[in-house]
Amino acid sequence: MSTLSDPQQGSFRLSMLLNDTRYRSATLQVIAAIILAACLFYLYSNLAENLREAGLNIAFDFLGAPAGYDINQTLIDYNSQSSNLRAAMVGILNTLLVAFLACITATVFGVIAGVLRLSNNWLVRKLMAVYVEIFRNIPVLIWIIIIFTIMTAVMPAPSAFRGDDPDSTMLFDLFAFTNRGVYIPGPYFTRGIGGEDGSWINWLLVIATMVAALFGTRAVTARAEAKQAATGVRPNTLWINLAIWFVPIIILLTILGLAWDIPALSGFNFGGGLKIGGPLIALWFALSIYTGAFIAENVRAGILAVSKGQTEAASALGLRPRRVMSLVVLPQALRVIIPPLISQYLNITKNSSLAIAVGYADITATLGGITLNQTGRAIECVLLLMAFYLIISLLISAGMNVYNNAVKLKER
């Protein structure tokens, strides 16, 4: 590097600390360090003094104490005698559940709307533009409240299903939409481990089978590709893949004795089946349509980012439109679409904290809501809450980096 300034002759002067490029960055960093340390010390001393005055101390032992409140929707065993930590775990699982569901449906909505915004059909194009603009420009909190209102104020009460000539009927006799939530048939195993009550090992078995099937089909595809590369003839893998997917799982489910618990009216409410609460549906659906509008714009931008020459070149090679899309346009568009898509997933996860507005028991509502208010441990609860979201964000962005490195253009 060329010298920025000639080494000065003579002795060191104090003004050189700020004016000489050799010392300036060190000076500025020392000043920054002092200011930062002073700020931190100021905040810390205030905190210490405030805590001393209030007779509080920072301690996390409240997590072990009984929570003392009920949660209407839990994925794991929980009752009011469980600890605050367990309530937080219930909240974490609920957060992850709604985030996972909303990510899937938001992607579906977004991809459909994004592709249709590029449709040749004027009416469809405009309709999708209206959808995107309306949902992007209105706060997600309002959407959550609107859908929650539909769920609680517009849906019929369970009593409307009673009688010989009821006001409402169940869809296909399987699904009941009520103002207390949606009831759907719930699967259970009659011959599974742990009897009819079942244990989570059964579901683990099912998931393991599906993962094995996934790897099996990938192996079959890899072999088919190797054969195609060697001989030019691609063996038909469709039936074998279908068999790998379906035969083991059907056998497993038969062995375990899969049965469905159909919801039915009993007393004043529906009994049996799985209940999906109104707050969960409101949050899930609102996050999906809201984020779907953003994903639609990402998808549209991604497809438009693929140069037109690529489509034309592919057509010139004699590819059919469908293969042009799947072999040329989509792989290039995905490279553009996936990074913002993953930030949208991050946004869904963070926006799921709005659950507190409709009373869905996610981590913000349990740890940051009821536990905080009951124990008065504001600092600890908020810190734990932040730590949880921070870990999720870091995990998601780590995943994003892995993906980005995998798909980025391998240039010179």
Add this chain to the structure above:
Amino acid sequence: MSDTHAESVAFVRETAIPASEPPATAAGPIKWMRENLFATPANAALTIAAAYVIYLILASTLPWILNGVWNADSLTECREILQGTSGACFAVLVERWPQLLFGFKYPQEEYWRPLTAFILMFVALAPVLFFDLPRKLLIVTALFPFVAYWLIWGGTIWTPIMALLGFVAGYLVYSRFVTRSFALGFFGGVAAAVVVWLIAGFIVPMLAPETPLLEAVPSRDLGGYMLNMMLGLTCVSLSIPLGIALALGRQSSMPLIKYICVVFIEFIRGVPLITLLFVASVMLAYFFPPEATVDLFLRVVIMITMFSSAYIAEVIRGGLAALPKGQYEAADSLGLDYAQAMRLIILPQALKISIPGIVNIAVGLFKDTTLVSVISMFDIVGMIRGPILASTEWNGVYWELLGFACVVFFVVCYSISQYSQWLERRLATDHR
């Protein structure tokens, strides 16, 4: 030669036939519809499905809106007027209009004050948004924060005047020394402003009259859509300079400063705004001196500003990274120092690239101001969910109120995004 065909050809036309209209199916609306709506059978099916969806939406909403009742005292009265027919009860908007806009505690006889501030806001924003307007209007922009503060909160006029004096002193010192060294001017200006404010801290309580010209309104009495506008405007305008500083810090070659900025940005971007609002409402008080009571509005402004400045910093960092390296080298070769290069060459271009991103953040932030209803501040959503829907007269008029909230947010956010698109076209200086 010319008449050799005269016998063999019965008729030779000597004038051109006037061009006839294209067939009805190849021109005009029919052609447009064939191309845009019914190109293929699948496309036609899609059109019919879309038209049916539009019909369903309009059929259910139009009668409801057109049949709306605008004058009634309660929902039951609305229902009596409607007599079972479908119709909205917009009377709630008419009756609760001031509450939706100003909250339920702001003194009624003082409504003209936020209204004046609201109108002044347009005058103040105009020269910033449209730079063809006379530059002198920027004086209004500079004075607006102080005037608006005084109008909305009231109290002694000396507080905003002293705050303004601090800025004036800072600017005078800055312009005196900036020619010698940017750092000297900048830090000197900050020091001068701080000195003036410290002195003002002693003087203002002495100057304050017993009965101020405008009655003081405490922050907790602010509410309604006014609160959303105030939070949005304040936080966006505060977070842009902060975001620029953070972005420059993140690009800095000084490791300590760089890591302070990286940690700050990543931390803030990793947590939801709700948790930061919890910090503002339940935790931040612990970090202030015990005797200080910092207003909830101010605490919320601090947290939202931090939140949006982290996002704006990332957008501006993108803009800085997108600038060709030649621009940095050109600035260096001119012999400009860091501050000059940034002010004169790098930042104007980087900010121009980042406009769409910054506007996206601003729109998102404005929408996120509704979250303050979760920490029980009565913004427009808080007003609707709280006092209005809970009142016996209007218990049950969800759609009119929520629809109104949707409309006001849509109007503001959509116009901001349209403005940003106009600005992008306007600033497109690279004719490629």
